Amino acid sequence: xxxxxxxxxxxxxxxxxxxxxxxxxxxxxxxxxxxxxxxxxxxxxxxxxxxxxxxxxxxxxxxxxxxxxxxxxxxxxxxxxxxxxxxxxxxxxxxxxxxxxxxxxxxxxxxxxxxxxxxxxxxxxxxxxxxxxxxxxxxxxxxxxxxxxxxxxxxxxxxxxxxxxxxxxxxxxxxxxxxxxxxxxxxxxxxxxxxxxxxxxxxxxxxxxxxxxxxxxxxxxxxxxxxxxxxxxxxxxxxxxxxxxxxxxxxxxxxxxxxxxxxxxxxxxxxxxxxxxxxxxxxxxxxxxxxxxxxxxxxxxxxxxxxxxxxxxxxxxxxxxxxxxxxxxxxxxxxxxxxxxxxxxxxxxxxxxxxxxxxxxxxxxx
Numbered sequence: 001x002x003x004x005x006x007x008x009x010x011x012x013x014x015x016x017x018x019x020x021x022x023x024x025x026x027x028x029x030x031x032x033x034x035x036x037x038x039x040x041x042x043x044x045x046x047x048x049x050x051x052x053x054x055x056x057x058x059x060x061x062x063x064x065x066x067x068x069x070x071x072x073x074x075x076x077x078x079x080x081x082x083x084x085x086x087x088x089x090x091x092x093x094x095x096x097x098x099x100x101x102x103x104x105x106x107x108x109x110x111x112x113x114x115x116x117x118x119x120x121x122x123x124x125x126x127x128x129x130x131x132x133x134x135x136x137x138x139x140x141x142x143x144x145x146x147x148x149x150x151x152x153x154x155x156x157x158x159x160x161x162x163x164x165x166x167x168x169x170x171x172x173x174x175x176x177x178x179x180x181x182x183x184x185x186x187x188x189x190x191x192x193x194x195x196x197x198x199x200x201x202x203x204x205x206x207x208x209x210x211x212x213x214x215x216x217x218x219x220x221x222x223x224x225x226x227x228x229x230x231x232x233x234x235x236x237x238x239x240x241x242x243x244x245x246x247x248x249x250x251x252x253x254x255x256x257x258x259x260x261x262x263x264x265x266x267x268x269x270x271x272x273x274x275x276x277x278x279x280x281x282x283x284x285x286x287x288x289x290x291x292x293x294x295x296x297x298x299x300x301x302x303x304x305x306x307x308x309x310x311x312x313x314x315x316x317x318x319x320x321x322x323x324x325x326x327x328x329x330x331x332x333x334x335x336x337x338x339x340x341x342x343x344x345x346x347x348x349x350x351x352x353x354x355x356x357x358x359x360x361x362x363x364x365x366x
Contacts, residue, residue, distance in 0.1 A: 009068050012042070020075045026083050033076050043069050112351025116219055116339060119327040120202050121357070122364045123221055126245045127200045129360055130238060132223065135199040137185035139206070140167070140176050145184035149306040150263040163208035165216075178206035183263060186224045186318060190307035195314050197226040202323065215336055219323035226299065226309070226316035235296060235317040243272055243293075247330060248364060249285030256296075264297025264318060282329060291329070294321035330365075 016036050023029035036043045046065045050058050113121075124134060137145075148154075165178040185201035202221040209216065225234065236256070243252045253273035261267040275287025282291070296319035301311035324336055331350060333339075338346050358364040 009064050013068055013071060016043075016072055017075055020072070020079050023079055023083070026080060029076060029079055029083065036072055037069065037076075043072060108354055111354050112347050113354050114339075114347060115327045115331060115333065115350050115352070116323060118352045118358070118365075119323050119330075120219075120221075122246060123200065123202060123323070125358045125360060125364065126242055127223065129245075130198075130241065132198045132200050135185050135189045135201050136203060137179075137182070137188050137201070139179055139204055141179040141184045142176055143174060145187050146177050146179055146181075149187045149303065150183050151300050151302045151306070152262050165206050165208060180207055181205050181320065182220050182222045183318075183320070186222060187303075187307055189224065190226060190304070190309060195226045195228070195309065195316075197224060197316070199224050215324075215340060217340070218336070220320060221323050222318060222320040224299070224316065224318045226304070226314055228314055230316050232298065232317065235298075235319065239270060239294070239296065239319060243284070245360065246326065246364070247284040252285040255290055259295060259297075261295060261297060263300050263303050265300045267295065267297035270294045270296060270319075280334075281332070284329075293326065293329075294319055296320070 016032070019032050020029065023032055033041075035041055038044060043065070047069065050062055050065065053061060164180050167176040167178075169175050182201040182203045182205060185203065186199070189197060189199050189201075200221055200223045202219065204217055205220045206217050207214075223238070225238075236254070240252065240254055243254065244250065255271040255273075256268045257271065259267045259269040269292055271290040272284060272293045273287065274285075274289050274291045275283040276289045276291075277287065297317065299316045299318050301315075304311040304314055304316070324339055327333065327339075328336065333350060352365070
């Protein structure tokens with residue numbers, strides 16, 4: 001191509017400039033740039049033609065073509081800037097922040113502590129004030145710790161009363177179980193520590209049962225005192241003080257009824273005074289109704305003996321209650337199954353703020 005055969009550069013510039021100004025978005029603008037300045041674009045082809053011209057022709061055509069290219073680049077840059085500004089303005093219009101909205105709460109404020117964790121903290125706080133420590137043990141237990149040491153002999157019908165989850169039989173013929181109560185923790189504590197012993201044993205337990213008030217996995221807390229002079233009077237005082245602190249009432253009447261547990265003798269069921277005259281509501285420390293809340297008794301001499309202690313020298317008492325049950329009673333939750341369904345809406349309603357740590361001075365359930 002010679003200088004004489006070059007197209008009208010002014011007309012080409014007007015044509016390309018109009019296309020640039022008409023580009024509706026950055027994608028269309030990019031297509032125009034590639035068509036004009038790309039490897040095979042119209043302006044790029046003109047620049048390639050300079051090599052076939054004579055020196056005198058290049059002196060004239062070169063500046064004209066390069067000038068066209070530079071002006072086109074400037075026009076494209078200006079149009080791209082305008083398109084970006086328009087897109088930003090549109091976003092700012094549609095995504096405007098409403099500064100009148102309240103400030104979002106931090107995760108520490110929006111998060112909730114599960115009622116089970118809350119009640120465990122409350123239990124720990126109450127009994128720690130009485131001098132108790134927390135003891136823990138494995139969820140999977142052997143027959144000795146779960147049954148035999150607790151005065152359940154081989155073939156005893158009480159073993160079937162628990163509807164136990166058994167694991168597959170081992171090579172020696174024995175079978176591990178998912179613990180049916182937290183009493184094995186008491187056994188392990190007596191085997192590993194010397195009296196005096198004052199512990200509570202919160203944890204998960206497992207029984208084959210499921211309905212509105214029972215689940216295959218639930219939570220239990222047991223307490224144990226082993227000493228030389230402990231007696232039922234001490235047990236009664238501890239349980240009364242616990243109920244007053246936990247249900248946050250000044251006074252509460254309790255009724256102790258004879259019962260039977262293989263690991264205590266004598267054994268008792270404990271009822272607590274309440275008022276159930278209002279539908280769907282229970283008030284503790286008042287009224288003329290009674291509600292069973294826990295079981296307790298003096299530790300059976302056989303259990304003390306099985307744990308390596310002399311029952312003629314040491315005696316003690318123990319009690320146990322369902323954490324899920326007392327949580328339902330205190331906080332008015334009607335269905336136990338909801339505890340384990342992981343419904344955030346339920347947790348948001350019944351849960352507790354993580355920074356409201358239970359204290360006896362400040363209140364257990366602020």
